[in-house]
Amino acid sequence: DVVMTQTPVSLSVSLGGQVSISCRSSQSLVHNNGNTYLSWYLQKPGQSPQLLIYKVSNRFSGISDRFSGSGSGTDFTLKISRVEPDDLGVYYCGQGTQYPYTFGAGTKLELK
């Protein structure tokens, strides 16, 4: 299975600040069809996960441009700028390139 390693495990941020979350995969996430199926999800307290970013850098419908994804191959980053209270929760990266699909262990974003 592809192992997804997320760092850091937790982050403290001030409102209005900027943070980055790293996600590394144990194998390249470039699919045979040329796409890279790396997604980012946010699970807010008491809610189910929601899709933020798909295929590395594409924002899902309704997602603020304060969220941006980048990377290639095995190294990926999610950046959140101008952090708002509604951004708090656990962020997961997930890969959909190689079955079984797998997720990172999560990064908890908290207020400083």
Next chain:
Amino acid sequence: EVQLQESGPGLVKPSQSLSLTCSVTGYSITSNYWGWIRKFPGNKMEWMGYISYSGSTSYNPSLKSRISITRDTSKNQFFLQLNSVTTEDTATYYCARGTTTVTNWGQGVMVTVSS
């Protein structure tokens, strides 16, 4: 707007079967892919398997001997059955739309395996 809602017992005894239903509204399950994902205490998430628009299935090899995903297209529902459960199957179970990218998640149902 597509919505998914899980239902099923919250408590299952060890060695018994876990059965969950996902009811989908706003989108036909004869399109796209539909799956089950679980989140263990402590945040680890695991893809369990999925059923396609045509009814074909694919399961996580770690569960292959215990899992079955089926559907009822007339009710726009799909189902999870996990046999011979142990306490290690205690988790929150989510049904989801999409596989390479999960675009929609249900609210989740917490299932505890305990005698």
